[in-house]
Amino acid sequence: MLSETLSDSQNKKTMIEVLGLGYIGLPLAIRLAATGWKVTGMDINQDRVRRLERNNLMESELHLKKEFLECRNNKSLSFSTEPQKSTNSKIGIICVPTPIPKSDVKSDVFVRAAVEKFLDTSNEGCVIIIESSIEVGTTDEMKKIIESKGFVIGENFGLAFCPERIDPQNKKWRLENIPRVIYCSDDTTFEITQNVYSNVNNSNLIRVESARVAEVVKSFENTFRLVNISLVNELAMLCDKLGINVTDVIDAAATKPFGFVPFYTGAGAGGHCIPKDPRFLLESSKKLGLEFKTIEKALEINSFMPRYIAQSVDKILTEQNLKKSLIVCGLSYKPNMEDMRDSPGFKIVNEFSKLAYDVAVYDPFFKNELLDKYLYENNLEKADFHVLTDLDNSALDNISCICVVQHHTQTQLRLDEIYKKSLVPVLYDCQSKMIKDPKSKTILKSLGS
Ligand SMILES: NC(=O)c1ccc[n+]([C@@H]2O[C@H](COP(=O)([O-])OP(=O)(O)OC[C@H]3O[C@@H](n4cnc5c(N)ncnc54)[C@H](O)[C@@H]3O)[C@@H](O)[C@H]2O)c1
Numbered sequence: 001m002l003s004e005t006l007s008d009s010q011n012k013k014t015m016i017e018v019l020g021l022g023y024i025g026l027p028l029a030i031r032l033a034a035t036g037w038k039v040t041g042m043d044i045n046q047d048r049v050r051r052l053e054r055n056n057l058m059e060s061e062l063h064l065k066k067e068f069l070e071c072r073n074n075k076s077l078s079f080s081t082e083p084q085k086s087t088n089s090k091i092g093i094i095c096v097p098t099p100i101p102k103s104d105v106k107s108d109v110f111v112r113a114a115v116e117k118f119l120d121t122s123n124e125g126c127v128i129i130i131e132s133s134i135e136v137g138t139t140d141e142m143k144k145i146i147e148s149k150g151f152v153i154g155e156n157f158g159l160a161f162c163p164e165r166i167d168p169q170n171k172k173w174r175l176e177n178i179p180r181v182i183y184c185s186d187d188t189t190f191e192i193t194q195n196v197y198s199n200v201n202n203s204n205l206i207r208v209e210s211a212r213v214a215e216v217v218k219s220f221e222n223t224f225r226l227v228n229i230s231l232v233n234e235l236a237m238l239c240d241k242l243g244i245n246v247t248d249v250i251d252a253a254a255t256k257p258f259g260f261v262p263f264y265t266g267a268g269a270g271g272h273c274i275p276k277d278p279r280f281l282l283e284s285s286k287k288l289g290l291e292f293k294t295i296e297k298a299l300e301i302n303s304f305m306p307r308y309i310a311q312s313v314d315k316i317l318t319e320q321n322l323k324k325s326l327i328v329c330g331l332s333y334k335p336n337m338e339d340m341r342d343s344p345g346f347k348i349v350n351e352f353s354k355l356a357y358d359v360a361v362y363d364p365f366f367k368n369e370l371l372d373k374y375l376y377e378n379n380l381e382k383a384d385f386h387v388l389t390d391l392d393n394s395a396l397d398n399i400s401c402i403c404v405v406q407h408h409t410q411t412q413l414r415l416d417e418i419y420k421k422s423l424v425p426v427l428y429d430c431q432s433k434m435i436k437d438p439k440s441k442t443i444l445k446s447l448g449s
Helices: 002-010 025-034 046-053 059-073 109-120 138-148 187-201 211-242 246-253 277-287 293-319 344-354 368-377 409-420
Strands: 015-019 039-042 077-080 090-094 126-130 157-161 180-184 205-208 325-329 358-362 401-404 426-429 443-446
Touching: 002 126, 002 157, 002 187, 015 025, 015 109, 025 039, 025 059, 025 077, 025 187, 046 077, 059 077, 090 109, 090 187, 109 126, 109 138, 126 138, 126 187, 138 157, 138 211, 157 187, 157 211, 180 187, 180 211, 187 205, 205 211, 211 246, 211 277, 211 293, 277 293, 293 344, 293 401, 293 426, 293 443, 325 344, 344 358, 401 409, 409 426
Parallel strands: 015 039, 015 090, 039 077, 090 126, 126 157, 180 205, 325 358, 325 401, 401 426, 426 443
Antiparallel strands: 157 180
């Protein structure tokens, strides 16, 4: 019964299974194990499980290494490709991907599979917490699956939806200080989740009345970001024509102490959240016979940015009578990490290829052995580019332009040097971060200036 799970969870005696060990699941599993819970991390990706069993962490996970090794040494954290059989009740936290819905793929395909797997080894008193970003109605669908196994939600089985809000690499807002919205099927399940999240974010949970509210909140938060990113990028295109600097406009507008939130220009939103979650709202609207025009327009602008940038660069190189050869620098959609899912960098490469450019790419986080994965994650069939391992002088031979899509701390010094020493004819900065130096012979053009 849930009341027993509640009393067990007060002493951290309930086993926790985290299903999905990616950017969201692994840090959560480590955090819970490091604070006294017995945690099994479960993932269907055998290579990932094997890597973690060997205590190998990826670059973006290395900041968790100390806690990770402590948990591995005291055996509070184990890994598996299957959920664990247990005579006691357990808590399953679902952190699996949620793809953009298509005619042949539903967004809940992995969530459903994970819930079903967890149910195979579930007994009375278990709780499922969904952290994945889900489409409206998914929690109710999972409720039906749980009930089809004979459990009664709110009596002998708990269900919660607590969408993850993390912004990996954000040093100010981290897992432990981000408040979370949560829906719980009943009061006992809410108390159980409070015990779990006391070790995640000090139980800073905002409980909402229905799963639908929580589902819409998550998608709406990322819709807000997508719309504002598209808004500022559209403003950047206007500033290009006006010959004024968009960053000057935003910084001056941001002095208004109320009613304005600054967003800055770039090649467009990428990754597994901002371009995707608004589509969940769009899909729900369509099912109800409504249009959500703001989202449609924002998505359209977002997908137009790579073409706009490629055309802007092409115009400069044509005016300067320069060869169609360039380097696209920075392929991950976020600074200082290796996540290259749905990344504007790849879309820009694609646009340059269409314009018959000879394209090289450089990103210190790019791993050649993951090329197939990058192509798959960016919907590309083949690689129309060659990959540089360095931005040394020989890499710049016969290069007309470096198009900086993403600034990483690791590339900053070298890009500054290339600019100061005028080592390429043109530098195009999609994020308007480079500062003009009148002594440089390199033409520096930023998006929105
Ligand atoms: N990455 C972010 O910054 C972020 C932020 C907030 C919310 N989210 C949401 O969190 C969810 C997870 O995102 P992520 O970035 O961690 O994804 P990810 O791709 O990094 O990791 C997901 C993991 O789940 C595994 N998996 C797939 N199906 C499974 C199953 N049936 N059982 C067990 N494991 C399974 C995959 O093998 C993979 O290792 C998504 O819904 C995403 O939208 C992500």
